[in-house]
Structures are given as C-alpha cells and as structure tokens.
Amino acid sequence: MVFLKYLEHLNKEDYFMILRKAKGIQIDCYKQMSKESPLHEHLNPQFVYIPLIQQTTALKRTVEVGDDILIGQVVALREGFGAMPIHASVSGKVSAIKKVWHCSGKMVDAIEIKNDLLQRMDDSIQPEADTTHFTREELIEKMKQAGLSGLGGAGFPTYVKYQTKLPIDVVIINAVECEPYLTCDYMLINAYPEKLxxxxxxxxxxxxxxxxxxxxxxxxxxxxxVLQPLLVNYPGIELKEIKDIYPAGWEKYVVQQVTGKTYEGLPAEAGVIVDNSATAMVYADVVEKNIPLISRVITITGEGVKNPRNYYVPFGTPVKELIQLSGGYTEGLDPAKAWYIAGGPMTGRAILIDDLIVSDTLGAVIVKPMPEDKTHPECLGCGKCADVCPVFLTPTEIKRAYETKDVELIKKLNAQKCMACGLCSYVCPSHIEITDFVGKAKDLLRKGA
Ligand code: SF4
Ligand code: SF4
Structure with a gap:
C-alpha cells in the first residue's frame, strides 16, 4: 500500500520506470568461474604504467625519467574540476614515458616505473593512532589527498560528492555488482569484510x-x-538485499530500493551518497594508514582464460601478465583473435589486444573468442530493445535518427537519458549493437552537430 501511494506522486515516466524495474530482467551471470579460486595477490610486477589520464582528464606529470620513486609518492596531478594527486603504486625508478592501452579504448601516455621490488614507502604513509578526532572537512580532505576515485567503473573523484551542501541522510555502499562475469567486489568483501x-x-x-x-x-x-556478525560494532549500518535482476546496480535503482526516493541529477538530491564497496575499503586504509589509492582487485575471466580468478594488484600492472598467471589462454584460442572486454560484457568495451594496464576504472577483463558472423544484421522490428529499456527509450528510433543525423529528433527521443546498460543489445535477436548507436546519438547531441 505504501508503495502504491508513493507511485501516485510520481510523474508518468518515473512511474513506468519503477514498474519496469520492479519486474526486471534476469540475465546469465557466469560468475562462478572466477569465484572458485581464492583472491590472489600479485604485488610485484616488474614494471607498472601509471596512465596520465583520470576519467577523460589529462594529468600533469610531476616526475621525470630517472627519478627515484617511492610507493605513495605523487607522480601526477589532476587539475581543474576534481583536482587531486595521483600516486606511485610501486617503488623504483621512472624508466620511460610510454604509450599504453587504457580501458577507455585509447592509447594514452603513461609513466613507466621499473619496480625495485623493495616496497619502499613514502613518508606520508603512516598509521593514525586515533581516527576519532577527524572532522568532516578533514575526512573529505583525506579523500582528495589520497586521489580517491570510484572503483565501480566511473572513476569519479570521491571527495567531490562529499563536498555537497545538501543534507545527506544515508550513505549507500553499492556491492550489487550486477554485471555478468565480475566478482572482484564479491571476493574483496569476503576477504576483508570489516574493512568495508x-x-x-x-x-x-x-x-x-x-x-x-x-x-x-x-x-x-x-x-x-560475513558482514552480519560484525554489524554489532557499527551502529547505523544495515544490509539490504537487492533482487537478482539487471541492471539492479544502477545507482537510481539502488537509491530507490533503499530510500523509496527518485532524483533527476545526483543522489544527493534524495539525501544520498552512493559509493562502490571497493572504494569504501580503500578509504578505510586512507583514513587509518594514509595509504592513497594505488591498487585494486581485478577479475580476469571468460571462456578464453584457463583459470579465471581475481587479483589484488598495484595500478599499472599489465593485464597480459595476469592472463599468464591465470594459466594463459584456453587451448586453441589465438590471442590475436580474442576479444578483451574491459569492464563487464554489458557496459564494457571490447578491445582487440591484451596490452591493457590496470587502472582505477578497470574492474575486469573478460577474454572471449571473437564472435563471428556479425556483419550487417537486419532489424526484425520485434521491439524487444524498447521493451527492456529501463529508462523507456526506443533504441531503434534513436538509431534511425542518428543515421540521418537528426539532432532535434535525437533530443526528442530522450537519447541523453540512456545509461548505457547494454540491455537493448543483450536482448536483440539480430545481435545488433544497438547500445553503441544510442551512445553515438548521445555524442552527436553533445556536439550539437
Ligand atoms: S543501453 Fe540505453 S537504450 Fe539500451 S536499454 Fe540501456 S538505457 Fe535503454
Ligand atoms: S531488438 Fe533488435 S531486432 Fe528487435 S527491434 Fe530492437 S534492434 Fe530490431
């Protein structure tokens, strides 16, 4: 009854969206393959490559080739919006500035550090004897100085969310991890529940x-x-199960499930801040030990890898090395004819070489044989893509508007509301990458071309 009353106050679009979401879509999850092996540590790659980009912002390098480097030392700065330092993940020497493949699908400049394997730490990494006296401002400043960004895929600077002037009632940890194949958050929580x-x-x-x-x-x-028995020591914290549907990890859905509220722009409008579970665990180390964001867990999985598993690694570790540690490629798979999906299969990006490096926004690499026979598929007009769209779009119409470069129509069709969940491509019987077309339409709209 309460829910029905709540629905009465919504506009038509939100009303349908929530009903649609409540029904949800169940998709194959393929998670078991990487859950079977425990979390592996690979802390000493011979080289790491710190990309000189954070989200889409180019970074200013603060070190030179030949410089001696300590773990946690500042090596680059993000300037302007979201300004913050970026830190070294291993100790050693800057051996080169090189181009590397980034999970954005682009080649970017990176600082190559030759690891001396000594794990020498910067003086700033020190345990705090007492954390109870930190003020709100000090805790937010710690996020900034640690270069803390969202590890759920977006890489948004965390401190910016906490600088909101709006009153916040609840902080939600999103450990839903609804993308198929990904288990990095699940494995990390199981290994270090109290840290979360x-x-x-x-x-x-x-x-x-x-x-x-x-x-x-x-x-x-x-x-x-693993979490329930620990809650007794953490007043105000509770657990909330979310239905097994896709995309249940969508921020708006999670906020609606926890608070019953919706919002237009940012969760803070509903009195909420949402953070990914891995980000929260890094923040515990930021506050208690002054360890900046320099490492993460990544899932290396897929039908193309012999032993799918999760690795705890310093940023900049080459993915190729992790595939080798996983036993290499499955029999008969030619690495040159594989897809390396950076992120989840629904929202990630297929990259054609294994030369990627681990960064804050790369939670998984899924290795799969390259699909065949995907050329010029015909649309059957079945309408399934529109039927599943959680934000009520008609992807085929947006595709047509994009193909005729009709910016006005793209706008009218609300393409900007697409959250790139990938469901329309997932259900398409003709295997049309309809999500990509909607994404291109959004780009066109942004450029106003
Ligand atoms: S990718 Fe965009 S258009 Fe496709 S189902 Fe998701 S929100 Fe809708
Ligand atoms: S699901 Fe695929 S085939 Fe069906 S209408 Fe959408 S694009 Fe066309």
Whole structure:
C-alpha cells in the first residue's frame, strides 16, 4: 500500500520506470568461474604504467625519467574540476614515458616505473593512532589527498560528492555488482569484510549521515554471512538485499530500493551518497594508514582464460601478465583473435589486444573468442530493445535518427537519458549493437552537430 501511494506522486515516466524495474530482467551471470579460486595477490610486477589520464582528464606529470620513486609518492596531478594527486603504486625508478592501452579504448601516455621490488614507502604513509578526532572537512580532505576515485567503473573523484551542501541522510555502499562475469567486489568483501564496514563508517562521518546501507545481490548470501556478525560494532549500518535482476546496480535503482526516493541529477538530491564497496575499503586504509589509492582487485575471466580468478594488484600492472598467471589462454584460442572486454560484457568495451594496464576504472577483463558472423544484421522490428529499456527509450528510433543525423529528433527521443546498460543489445535477436548507436546519438547531441 505504501508503495502504491508513493507511485501516485510520481510523474508518468518515473512511474513506468519503477514498474519496469520492479519486474526486471534476469540475465546469465557466469560468475562462478572466477569465484572458485581464492583472491590472489600479485604485488610485484616488474614494471607498472601509471596512465596520465583520470576519467577523460589529462594529468600533469610531476616526475621525470630517472627519478627515484617511492610507493605513495605523487607522480601526477589532476587539475581543474576534481583536482587531486595521483600516486606511485610501486617503488623504483621512472624508466620511460610510454604509450599504453587504457580501458577507455585509447592509447594514452603513461609513466613507466621499473619496480625495485623493495616496497619502499613514502613518508606520508603512516598509521593514525586515533581516527576519532577527524572532522568532516578533514575526512573529505583525506579523500582528495589520497586521489580517491570510484572503483565501480566511473572513476569519479570521491571527495567531490562529499563536498555537497545538501543534507545527506544515508550513505549507500553499492556491492550489487550486477554485471555478468565480475566478482572482484564479491571476493574483496569476503576477504576483508570489516574493512568495508570501517570504510562506510568513515564515509558516514564525512557526510554527517546517521545511516549506512550495504546493498548486495540476493544470491550472494555469503556477503550477508560475513558482514552480519560484525554489524554489532557499527551502529547505523544495515544490509539490504537487492533482487537478482539487471541492471539492479544502477545507482537510481539502488537509491530507490533503499530510500523509496527518485532524483533527476545526483543522489544527493534524495539525501544520498552512493559509493562502490571497493572504494569504501580503500578509504578505510586512507583514513587509518594514509595509504592513497594505488591498487585494486581485478577479475580476469571468460571462456578464453584457463583459470579465471581475481587479483589484488598495484595500478599499472599489465593485464597480459595476469592472463599468464591465470594459466594463459584456453587451448586453441589465438590471442590475436580474442576479444578483451574491459569492464563487464554489458557496459564494457571490447578491445582487440591484451596490452591493457590496470587502472582505477578497470574492474575486469573478460577474454572471449571473437564472435563471428556479425556483419550487417537486419532489424526484425520485434521491439524487444524498447521493451527492456529501463529508462523507456526506443533504441531503434534513436538509431534511425542518428543515421540521418537528426539532432532535434535525437533530443526528442530522450537519447541523453540512456545509461548505457547494454540491455537493448543483450536482448536483440539480430545481435545488433544497438547500445553503441544510442551512445553515438548521445555524442552527436553533445556536439550539437
Ligand atoms: S543501453 Fe540505453 S537504450 Fe539500451 S536499454 Fe540501456 S538505457 Fe535503454
Ligand atoms: S531488438 Fe533488435 S531486432 Fe528487435 S527491434 Fe530492437 S534492434 Fe530490431
């Protein structure tokens, strides 16, 4: 009844969106293959490559070839919006400035550091004897100085969210990880459950929020088993199971499930800040040990890898090395004829070589044989793509508008509301990459061409 009353106050679009979401789409998840092996550490790659880009912002390099480098030392700066330092993930020497493949699908400049394998730390990395005295401002400043960004895929500078002037009631940890194949968040929570709660506790203090909620997929019962017994020491924190549908990890859906509220632009409008679980765990180390963001867990998986598994690695580790540590490619797979999907299969990007490097926005690489026979598929006009779209778009009409470069029509069709969930491509019986067309239409709209 309460839910029905709530629906009465929504506009038509939100009303349908929530009904549609409540029904949801169940998709194959392929997660078991990388859950079977424990979390592996690979802390000492011979070289790391720190990309001189964060999100789409080019970074200013602060070190030169030949410089001696310590773990945690500032090596680059993001300037302007989201300004923050970027730190070295290993100790050693800057051996070159090189082009590397980034998960954005572009080649970017990177600082190559030859690892001396000594794990020498910058003086700034020191444990805090007492964290209880930190003010909200100090906790936010720590996020900034640590270069903390969202590890869920977007890479948004975390401190910017916490600088909001809007009152925040609840901090939500998004551990839903609804993309197929990905298990990096799941494995990390299972390995270090208390760290997640500590990170959330500090986030709540940084937001002046009394409530914290960890959201996770209903089938991940183990997440509940490891977190529930610890909650007694973390007042204000609760767990919330989210239905096994795609895209249940969509921020708007998670916020609606926890608070019953919707918003137009940012979750803060609904009194909420949402962070990814891995980001919260890094933040615990930022506050307690002054360790900046220099490492992450990445899932290396897919039908093309012998032993799919998760690795805890310093940023800049070559993915190629991790594929080798996973036993290499499956029999008969020619690496030159494989797809390397950076991120999840629904929202990630297929890259044609394994020369990627690990960065804040790369949570997984899925290796698959390159699909054949995908040339010029015909649209059957079945309407399935429109039927599944969580934000009520008609992807085929947007595709047509894009092909005729009709910017006005693209705008009218609300292409800008697409959240790139990939569902329209997933359900398409003709295997049309319709998500890509909607993405291109959005780009066209942005450029106003
Ligand atoms: S990718 Fe965009 S157009 Fe396609 S289903 Fe998702 S939101 Fe709709
Ligand atoms: S799902 Fe595919 S075949 Fe069906 S209408 Fe959409 S684009 Fe055409």
């Amino acid at each position: 709660l500590k990170g959330l506790h500090y986030f709540m203090r940084a937001a002046n929020a009394n409530r914290g909620v960890v959201t996770f997929k209903s089938y991940n019962t183990h997440v509940k088993e």
